[in-house]
Structure formats: C-alpha cells, structure tokens
Amino acid sequence: MKLAHQFLACQAVVALLAQTSATNATELSIDRISSYVPLSKDAVSVEQVTSITQFSDVYPTDWAYQALSNLIERYGCVAGYPNGTYRGNRAMTRFEAAALLNACLDRVTEVTDELKRLMKEFEKELAIVKGRVDGLEARVGELEATQxxxxxxxxxxxxxxxxxxxxxxxxxxxxxxxxxxxxxxxxxxxxxxxxxxxxxxxxxxxxxxxxxxxxxxxxxxxxxxxxxxxxxxxxxxxxxxxxxxxxxxxxxxxxxxxxxxxxxxxxxxxxxxxxxxxxxxxxxxxxxxxxxxxxxxxxxxxxxxxxxxxxxxxxxxxxxxxxxxxxxxxxxxxxxxxxxxxxxxxxxxxxxxxxxxxxxxxxxxxxxxxxxxxxxxxxxxxxxxxxxxxxxxxxxxxxxxxxxxxxxxxxxxxxxxxxxxxxxxxxxxxxxxxxxxxxxxxxxxxxxxxxxxxxxxxxxxxxxxxxxxxxxxxxxxxxxxxxxxxxxxxxxxxxxxxxxxxxxxxxxxxxxxxxxxxxxxxxxxxxxxxxxxxxxxxxxxxxxxxxxxxxxxxxxx
Missing domain, CATH: 2.40.160.10 (Porin)
Structure with missing residues (x-):
C-alpha cells in the first residue's frame, strides 16, 4: 500500500471522529447530560464488517459516506452493531474513539512494515532505475544546453x-x-x-x-x-x-x-x-x-x-x-x-x-x-x-x-x-x-x-x-x-x-x-x-x- 493511502486513512479517521463529535454536540442538551450513559464494550457487542453496504442505516447521500467507505474497504478497521446498523448519529465515548483509532493505526503499521520489506527486497533494482533516471536527466540537460x-x-x-x-x-x-x-x-x-x-x-x-x-x-x-x-x-x-x-x-x-x-x-x-x-x-x-x-x-x-x-x-x-x-x-x-x-x-x-x-x-x-x-x-x-x-x-x-x-x-x-x-x-x-x-x-x-x-x-x-x-x-x-x-x-x-x-x-x-x-x-x-x-x-x-x-x-x- 502506498504511503499516500496510509496518510488518507489517518485523515479519514480524524475527520470522522471530529465530525461525529461536532454533530452530536449540537444534539445534546444540558438537561440530557445527567441521563447520558456512554457505551462500553460490555454493554454493546460490535461486529467487524468488510463492505459499507452491510450497514442498513448508511446511505450514499450521507456526508461521511466516502470516508466511512474508505476505512472499511481499504483498511478494514470499522465495526458495526449486530443488527447490521452503524448508528452514525450517535455519540461515541473516548474509549470507543481510542479503540477505532488504534485499529486503523495497527493496519497502517502493518502496511508500513510490508512496504519496508518490499523496498529491501528490490533494493538493487530500485538503485538501477534511479541510476538510469539520473543519467537521462544529465543527458537531457546537456542537450538543452547545447542545442x-x-x-x-x-x-x-x-x-x-x-x-x-x-x-x-x-x-x-x-x-x-x-x-x-x-x-x-x-x-x-x-x-x-x-x-x-x-x-x-x-x-x-x-x-x-x-x-x-x-x-x-x-x-x-x-x-x-x-x-x-x-x-x-x-x-x-x-x-x-x-x-x-x-x-x-x-x-x-x-x-x-x-x-x-x-x-x-x-x-x-x-x-x-x-x-x-x-x-x-x-x-x-x-x-x-x-x-x-x-x-x-x-x-x-x-x-x-x-x-x-x-x-x-x-x-x-x-x-x-x-x-x-x-x-x-x-x-x-x-x-x-x-x-x-x-x-x-x-x-x-x-x-x-x-x-x-x-x-x-x-x-x-x-x-x-x-x-x-x-x-x-x-x-x-x-x-x-x-x-x-x-x-x-x-x-x-x-x-x-x-x-x-x-x-x-x-x-x-x-x-x-x-x-x-x-x-x-x-x-x-x-x-x-x-x-x-x-x-x-x-x-x-x-x-x-x-x-x-x-x-x-x-x-x-x-x-x-x-x-x-x-x-x-x-x-x-x-x-x-x-x-x-x-x-x-x-x-x-x-x-x-x-x-x-x-x-x-x-x-x-x-x-x-x-x-x-x-x-x-x-x-x-x-x-x-x-x-x-x-x-x-x-x-x-x-x-x-x-x-x-x-x-x-x-x-x-
């Protein structure tokens, strides 16, 4: 996986967390804070999904649809509820946010290690290509200077x-x-x-x-x-x-x-x-x-x-x-x-x-x-x-x-x-x-x-x-x-x-x-x-x- 994809994964997670928090902040009132019970891992079980189409309450018109799709299909680090819902408008606890971010970072770490292994394996080939590119750049520069x-x-x-x-x-x-x-x-x-x-x-x-x-x-x-x-x-x-x-x-x-x-x-x-x-x-x-x-x-x-x-x-x-x-x-x-x-x-x-x-x-x-x-x-x-x-x-x-x-x-x-x-x-x-x-x-x-x-x-x-x-x-x-x-x-x-x-x-x-x-x-x-x-x-x-x-x-x- 490319480094750009790793960066996008982190961006998508942060954006999703920030937007979710901001959205629910407008929905909560002072009167409801006392009755708010944050979700815990024991209170609600979660289930890993492999496609955004598995969520019955997520639609292409939703503002975070593409970000959620990227996290699921590219990085496989989003879970849903057993009844096939995602409940995107519900507030999440800091523990839940930490768990989601950790799961995505684990995937990024795996990709980084794989990329390092590939670079090591093809080190000689990459060096040859780099040498050829440097040689072509030098020849082009010489032609431009003498024409x-x-x-x-x-x-x-x-x-x-x-x-x-x-x-x-x-x-x-x-x-x-x-x-x-x-x-x-x-x-x-x-x-x-x-x-x-x-x-x-x-x-x-x-x-x-x-x-x-x-x-x-x-x-x-x-x-x-x-x-x-x-x-x-x-x-x-x-x-x-x-x-x-x-x-x-x-x-x-x-x-x-x-x-x-x-x-x-x-x-x-x-x-x-x-x-x-x-x-x-x-x-x-x-x-x-x-x-x-x-x-x-x-x-x-x-x-x-x-x-x-x-x-x-x-x-x-x-x-x-x-x-x-x-x-x-x-x-x-x-x-x-x-x-x-x-x-x-x-x-x-x-x-x-x-x-x-x-x-x-x-x-x-x-x-x-x-x-x-x-x-x-x-x-x-x-x-x-x-x-x-x-x-x-x-x-x-x-x-x-x-x-x-x-x-x-x-x-x-x-x-x-x-x-x-x-x-x-x-x-x-x-x-x-x-x-x-x-x-x-x-x-x-x-x-x-x-x-x-x-x-x-x-x-x-x-x-x-x-x-x-x-x-x-x-x-x-x-x-x-x-x-x-x-x-x-x-x-x-x-x-x-x-x-x-x-x-x-x-x-x-x-x-x-x-x-x-x-x-x-x-x-x-x-x-x-x-x-x-x-x-x-x-x-x-x-x-x-x-x-x-x-x-x-x-x-x-």
Whole structure:
C-alpha cells in the first residue's frame, strides 16, 4: 500500500471522529447530560464488517459516506452493531474513539512494515532505475544546453545512385550527339554510356514559432551535372533526386507558411516550389515507395506540375471534416522562374512583371488517404517550361524561350490543364494502388520558326504494391508518355510520340535506410528529332531508344 493511502486513512479517521463529535454536540442538551450513559464494550457487542453496504442505516447521500467507505474497504478497521446498523448519529465515548483509532493505526503499521520489506527486497533494482533516471536527466540537460534553437529541427536525406544508361537504334558514327539529336545510338553511348556514382544531399531546417507555422530552410548539394541521370543527352533520363551543384552546398528552399483561421494557410517564400505548396498531392505512386524518374514523380503531368522554383506567394484552403472523411481543397500560387524575381530590371525580370518567367498554378482537389481526384491549371510566361518531354518539345527554338526582335520581347505563353486521380486499398495485398494523370498544353504567341508546336500532351499510369514480398517493401510499375507535340504551326503533323516504362522495388532495410533497384526504358526520347528518319509515305520511322538501370540507396536522419 502506498504511503499516500496510509496518510488518507489517518485523515479519514480524524475527520470522522471530529465530525461525529461536532454533530452530536449540537444534539445534546444540558438537561440530557445527567441521563447520558456512554457505551462500553460490555454493554454493546460490535461486529467487524468488510463492505459499507452491510450497514442498513448508511446511505450514499450521507456526508461521511466516502470516508466511512474508505476505512472499511481499504483498511478494514470499522465495526458495526449486530443488527447490521452503524448508528452514525450517535455519540461515541473516548474509549470507543481510542479503540477505532488504534485499529486503523495497527493496519497502517502493518502496511508500513510490508512496504519496508518490499523496498529491501528490490533494493538493487530500485538503485538501477534511479541510476538510469539520473543519467537521462544529465543527458537531457546537456542537450538543452547545447542545442542551437528550441524551435528548430534538423532533418536530412542522402541518396546514392550507381548505374548507367545505354542507347540502341540508328547509328551515326562520327557525328556528335546533343539535345536536338544530331547523333545516333553510338554517339550517345560514347558521351553518356559510362557507369556513374552520384549523390544528392538534402538538409531541412524546420522552425516553428507558434507550433502551427513553419519556416523551412533547405540546403542541398549534388554532383549530377555531367550525368545522364541529371538529364544530360536526353532530359527524360533525369531522376527526381538529381541536383547539380558541383559539390557546393546551396540554399534550395526558403519559405514561411502559417494558418489563417482554421481552414486557410498562407505561404510566402524567397525560394519555393509550386508543387510543394499544394493542399493535396494527386498521386500515391511515390508515397511510401521509391521515387525514380522525374517524370513519374510529377504525377505524369509535367506541363502543370513543372516544379517551377523561385520567389513565391500562395495559399490553400481545406474543408474541415472528420478524420478519414474526404475533404474539398483549393490551392493557388504564383512563382517566378530563372531567378527573375530578384532582378530589379523590369526589362529582364522583376516580381509580377511581363518578364518574370512566371507560373500561376491553381488546383481543386477532393479526397482522403484512400482515394482522390484533382483538376489543375497552370499559366506560364515565356521562359517557363513543361519540365520533361521529348527533345523536340524541349528544344529552345520550339519551346517558350523569350526572344527579342527589334528591341521587343516576345509575348509567347502557355496554358496547361491536368486531371489526376488515385485509389489505394485499405489493406496491402495483391491489389495495387493506382494513380493516373493526363494533361494538355497549348502554346500561344508569336511564332519563332516554322514547325513550332502549338499543342502537346502527356499521360501516366502508375501501380504500386505495398508490403510486396516483405512488410515495409514496395513494388512500383509505371507507363506513360511524357510531354510530346500533337500539333505544329505552319508545318505538317507532328511525329513526336515516345513511351516511358519504369520498374522499381524498394527494399526497406531499416526505418532509415532503403535500397531501390530500378529499370527504365524510353522508346523514342528524341521524338520528332530522331535521326535517320525514313519517309515511307505514311510518316517517320526513325529509331533511337534508351535503356537505364540503377540502384538508389536512401539514408534518412
């Protein structure tokens, strides 16, 4: 029994005695004192009870009911009369009071002796526990004394990638390869066919001042500048995690977001990304698994989710619903590109000018963790881009590059529309989650050269099995067509089609280490720029494809 219970027992006895005496003092008169005969042990026999319910004249509404119950049921030191009554309103003699108090004190003494015996028996164990607690207190004190901020947390992720690519198809020996495809498979392999070992490092410094807001500073470094996995040769081989900084650590994100009321969140940043400030991400293909190609990481619609990064303002609204219920959400943000927002020259940049290389992105979504659908729109000024596509779409003379003629800037711009949806089973098994996406892009403004595309599209389907083969692991398969031209201006029909296939297996070694072997195949990544085109009267039949294999290892800390 605890010492606190012993103390309560004494308190209960004293309180009961005091209150009983006080109550009966008001009932006795001077005239009755002479006729009062105190009870004695011989005059009335008493009987020990084990439950307060044994008393027929004690009710829960009585003022001392709880005190009496404690004395009986916890300490067993209260007796009643043989007829099953307690007679709580009757005065008691000092002898009776002494007997009751002595009985309770005897029980307290027994408990104290038992407690001492237990403490002696477990003396070694108690000493070990005390030592551990003292050690933990010392370590906590040291951490509190040395941490650089009480509100900032550091999280990190390091990714190693070892692998390579190989091209097949038409051969043009002795001709250099570049992004517009002036070479064939041999030229590509000569420049990009080596096995490479690259890394990406992300450091997140997350600060909160109120517990609900977030100031994020992200530092990043990587060595993908000369690698095919960084998008060299054909941009579609670029990985989601690829970053080129020549091993220098750079500020990659810097933004602040905070809630306004219960449903709205506002975001502003000197360096933020449009895809990272949405209320909902409309795909579960990369959730809980690996992220390999950049194209599949943007839900297969790079025309809308183009990862534009720069000076940003935006916000989103979320409907408040019960946990697990689908909610409606609306997101909108504006972000400049190519560092234009920090340029004071309005003819070259600026924030919210005609030369901001800006992207205005809006999304309406509905769903929860198991299913969802989203529609999105992006308006892009000149110098914005469609992120990933065929070499023909990415070619500078065909895309949204700003140009100057006779001292005037072009007004070329784009409008992109996307529709995405996802579903995943409540429990992992043979049925995978499915994520789909489709987008269409239109280009408007002054034509630079004949053959400029006016429309392009992309689509994607991704399947992912959770707990594949082993708990915690994931298997992913994706197929689609990255942005490819579907209509040309002032020229013939486009033959820009290209398919992409991706397969990965994410092996979760520990909670913080994952290894993901992956394969991918690009059927015609240069699109209409594919060399050795053969005019067979029905179209073009050039051949150039790329196969890639890699092992991606991720460390989180």
């Amino acid at each position: 650089f901020s009480t509100t900032t947390k550091l999280k990190g992720k390091t990714t190693f990638v070892i692998g390579g690519v190989n091209a097949n198809g038409d051969s043009q020996n002795g001709i250099s390869f570049d992004q517009v495809g002036t070479g064939g498979a041999d030229a590509y392999n000569e420049e990009f066919g080596a096995l490479t070992f690259n890394y990406n490092l992300d450091l997140f410094l997350d600060t909160s001042f109120t517990g609900k807001d977030l100031l994020r500073t992200k530092l990043r470094a990587g060595n993908f500048g000369q690698s095919a996995f960084g998008g060299r040769g054909v941009n579609l081989t670029g990985l989601n995690i690829a970053f080129a900084s020549e091993d220098n650590v750079k500020v990659d994100r810097l933004f602040y977001k905070f809630p306004i009321g219960e449903s709205f969140t506002f975001i502003a940043g000197a360096k933020a990304r449009n895809t990272e400030v949405l209320a909902m991400w409309p795909s579960v293909y990369t959730k809980g698994g690996a992220t390999i190609l950049d194209y599949t990481a943007v839900a297969g619609v790079p025309g809308v989710y183009n990862k534009a990064t720069g000076q940003l303002i935006g916000g989103y609204w979320q409907q408040k619903v019960d946990k697990g219920e689908p909610n409606l959400n609306v997101s909108i943000n504006y972000v400049t590109g190519n560092k234009a927002g920090s340029n004071s020259n309005p003819g070259e940049g600026g924030f919210m000018t005609e030369n901001s290389a800006a992207n205005l992105t809006a999304q309406v979504g509905w769903g929860n963790g198991n299913y969802g659908i989203a529609g999105a729109y992006r308006y892009g000024q000149c110098d914005s881009n469609f992120r990933k596509g065929t070499s023909f779409v990415q070619n500078e003379k065909y895309n949204l590059k700003c140009t100057t003629e006779n001292g005037e800037r072009t007004t070329r711009s784009s409008n992109s529309y996307a529709l995405n949806a996802y579903w995943q089973p409540e429990k992992s098994g043979l049925i995978p989650s499915i994520s789909i996406g489709w987008s269409i892009n239109t280009v408007n403004g002054k034509r630079i050269v004949d053959g400029t595309y006016t429309n392009s599209q992309s689509w994607f389907t991704g399947l992912k099995w959770e707990d594949a083969l082993m708990d915690g692991n994931a298997l992913g398969i994706a197929v689609g067509q990255p942005t490819f031209a579907t209509a040309l201006e002032g020229s013939d029909t486009a033959f820009d089609g290209n398919y992409i296939f991706e397969l990965y297996y994410n092996f979760q070694v520990t909670d913080n280490i994952a290894v993901a072997p992956a394969l991918f195949y690009l059927s015609r990544p240069m699109g209409q720029n594919t060399q050795n085109l053969i005019d067979n009267g029905a179209g073009y039949d050039g051949r150039f494809n790329v196969f890639g294999g890699l092992i991606q290892t991720t460390f989180k800390f």
